[in-house]
Amino acid sequence: MKLLTLVMLPLLSSACLAQTAAPCSSAEHRQFDFWVGDWRVHVPGGDFAGLNRITSEYGGCVIHERYANGRGYTGESLNAYDAARKVWHQTWVDDSGVLLTLEGGWNGKSMILEGIGPDASGTQAKQRITWTPNADGSVRQLWETADAKGVWTAVFDGHYTRK
Numbered sequence: 001m002k003l004l005t006l007v008m009l010p011l012l013s014s015a016c017l018a019q020t021a022a023p024c025s026s027a028e029h030r031q032f033d034f035w036v037g038d039w040r041v042h043v044p045g046g047d048f049a050g051l052n053r054i055t056s057e058y059g060g061c062v063i064h065e066r067y068a069n070g071r072g073y074t075g076e077s078l079n080a081y082d083a084a085r086k087v088w089h090q091t092w093v094d095d096s097g098v099l100l101t102l103e104g105g106w107n108g109k110s111m112i113l114e115g116i117g118p119d120a121s122g123t124q125a126k127q128r129i130t131w132t133p134n135a136d137g138s139v140r141q142l143w144e145t146a147d148a149k150g151v152w153t154a155v156f157d158g159h160y161t162r163k
Helices: 002-019
Strands: 037-042 048-057 062-068 074-082 087-094 099-106 111-118 124-133 139-146 152-162
Touching (some): 048 152
Antiparallel strands (some): 062 074, 124 139
């Protein structure tokens, strides 16, 4: 009987693990999937702003962004849904030394993340980035910063179209 238990225990454990849902398979974990893909980014007026490759990694637990503007500037972000706190988190880093951490969530039509980071003058200011999927499959990314009075100004307005 002891031998049978030793043989069956690993099989039962494997069966239980196989029946457990993947850790990042909830609807909340899929809220940012509209951004996954290879993109050409343009600003209003049509000027080229860069290329952005967004991938789903680690079993769908991480959205990884890699951006390059074609003129020497590069950066990347890691994005993840924190199920314990029910919030999306982004950490952005780039080759100019900027570190930006943002948090927020899906409001039913857009992903909106906010945090504190350097503005154009290097002063710490409130930052907000909004990603909105469009009916044609494109995505608008609007990055804004707030001044001392709380007035929001656009820093970057990008239109993403699939490559």
